[in-house]
Amino acid sequence: MVEPTQHDFIVIGAGMAGASIAAELAARGSVALLEAEPHAGYHATGRSAALFSELYGNAVIRALTRASRTFLFDPPAGFAEAPLVRPRPCLFIARADQAEALADFRARTGLAGATLDAAQIQAQVPILTPDRVAAAALDTGSADIDVDGLLQGCLRRARQRGAQLMLDAPVRAISRHGGQWRVDTGATTFAAPVVINAAGAWANAVAGLAGVAPVPLQPLRRTAMLIDAPAGLDIAAWPAVVDVDEQFYFKPDAGLLLISPADEHPSEPCDAQPEELDIAIAADRFERATGLAVQRVRHRWAGLRVFAPDRTPVVGFAATSPGFFWLAGQGGYGIQTAPALARLAAALACREALPSDLLALGLNAAALSPARFCHPISEGVAPCA
Numbered sequence: 001m002v003e004p005t006q007h008d009f010i011v012i013g014a015g016m017a018g019a020s021i022a023a024e025l026a027a028r029g030s031v032a033l034l035e036a037e038p039h040a041g042y043h044a045t046g047r048s049a050a051l052f053s054e055l056y057g058n059a060v061i062r063a064l065t066r067a068s069r070t071f072l073f074d075p076p077a078g079f080a081e082a083p084l085v086r087p088r089p090c091l092f093i094a095r096a097d098q099a100e101a102l103a104d105f106r107a108r109t110g111l112a113g114a115t116l117d118a119a120q121i122q123a124q125v126p127i128l129t130p131d132r133v134a135a136a137a138l139d140t141g142s143a144d145i146d147v148d149g150l151l152q153g154c155l156r157r158a159r160q161r162g163a164q165l166m167l168d169a170p171v172r173a174i175s176r177h178g179g180q181w182r183v184d185t186g187a188t189t190f191a192a193p194v195v196i197n198a199a200g201a202w203a204n205a206v207a208g209l210a211g212v213a214p215v216p217l218q219p220l221r222r223t224a225m226l227i228d229a230p231a232g233l234d235i236a237a238w239p240a241v242v243d244v245d246e247q248f249y250f251k252p253d254a255g256l257l258l259i260s261p262a263d264e265h266p267s268e269p270c271d272a273q274p275e276e277l278d279i280a281i282a283a284d285r286f287e288r289a290t291g292l293a294v295q296r297v298r299h300r301w302a303g304l305r306v307f308a309p310d311r312t313p314v315v316g317f318a319a320t321s322p323g324f325f326w327l328a329g330q331g332g333y334g335i336q337t338a339p340a341l342a343r344l345a346a347a348l349a350c351r352e353a354l355p356s357d358l359l360a361l362g363l364n365a366a367a368l369s370p371a372r373f374c375h376p377i378s379e380g381v382a383p384c385a
């Protein structure tokens with residue numbers, strides 16, 4: 001039998017989660033980063049809307065996003081050839097009947113600043129007419145993220161630190177022998193005391209291969225499309241426009257407009273594809289807000305955002321499977337939180353104290369731990385395996 005290739009850590013999945021933690025762990029030990037697809041970032045990571053917003057998500061997500069700001073806005077020397085972010089204010093819009101939702105949103109997120117009236121909104125985004133949009137709040141701290149720049153920076157850093165990246169390497173079997181995990185891709189077998197499950201929508205499938213109990217993760221499909229910019233308008237400096245009830249959003253994207261109906265359809269793990277109905281809903285919601293007809297869809301896609309029931313990522317060692325580490329459930333925030341989440345996860349995977357800047361923001365291991373889903377047998381629910 002061929003001896004397995006020995007490492008300190010095996011990371012499964014080279015999306016944003018796997019690439020970013022591989023870069024962190026490679027500073028502490030040897031890493032194999034295994035990706036099923038021929039190129040990294042093919043699934044959720046390559047399909048995001050690329051937005052950074054500190055107002056997005058629950059309190060844990062907001063803290064992780066805040067903690068990622070410095071890295072994204074001022075990356076370490078040599079990490080990326082171009083800026084990782086470009087400022088892109090976010091305009092949260094409300095119709096007259098959404099006034100209460102706008103007030104709630106402000107209270108929940110702490111977004112300060114005056115409420116914009118219809119004329120001020122139209123000055124920002126001329127296609128938002130007063131008869132359709134009554135009020136808005138502007139977040140000037142948000143940005144577009146260069147997702148590929150961030151992903152490639154993480155992969156480069158991981159490789160420079162000695163990590164072995166294997167593409168076209170779907171993990172097919174995982175077993176445990178004498179305190180080590182053996183991970184088999186068909187072509188090669190790897191061994192390490194610690195396996196990081198960063199398999200996105202396939203995280204429970206990977207756990208199943210290892211005989212580890214699943215955690216409640218649900219992939220939800222989200223659709224996006226690109227349309228032509230309205231004729232005669234320079235959209236480059238427009239803010240991202242987000243319905244305050246998150247029924248849709250649109251934003252400039254390389255000269256075109258990216259629109260999403262902000263849909264969330266439960267899905268099996270798969271190469272997600274957009275459905276005609278969701279494209280039609282996106283067009284309809286855009287048309288209702290602007291009065292403009294969508295003439296031509298230039299490009300359409302869908303991706304899976306993976307959520308735990310509390311919409312907080314699942315990060316930490318499995319309760320009763322030594323060395324099996326979860327890094328999953330990043331939902332719709334896995335790009336903007338990646339720098340901080342990777343540092344937090346790497347510290348936990350190495351059984352180190354959490355970085356002090358993350359603790360100062362109120363982050364703690366328990367809030368993210370997979371153990372939060374364990375139940376005593378007496379409750380009649382399956383305990384963690």
Ligand SMILES: Cc1cc2nc3c(=O)[nH]c(=O)nc-3n(C[C@H](O)[C@H](O)[C@H](O)COP(=O)(O)OP(=O)(O)OC[C@H]3O[C@@H](n4cnc5c(N)ncnc54)[C@H](O)[C@@H]3O)c2cc1C
Nearest residue numbers: 013015016017036044045049051171200303333334335336
């Ligand atoms: C339409 C849309 C808009 C979004 N907008 C934003 C946004 O504006 N801001 C933001 O921060 N986030 C956004 N997100 C969310 C973000 O894209 C995800 O949270 C993030 O990409 C998750 O990264 P990941 O590495 O966990 O998953 P993925 O990128 O899916 O990576 C998982 C990888 O694991 C691999 N894998 C699975 N099984 C195996 C196996 N057995 N062996 C080897 N490899 C395996 C897969 O091939 C895949 O490459 C959006 C997502 C979508 C779909």
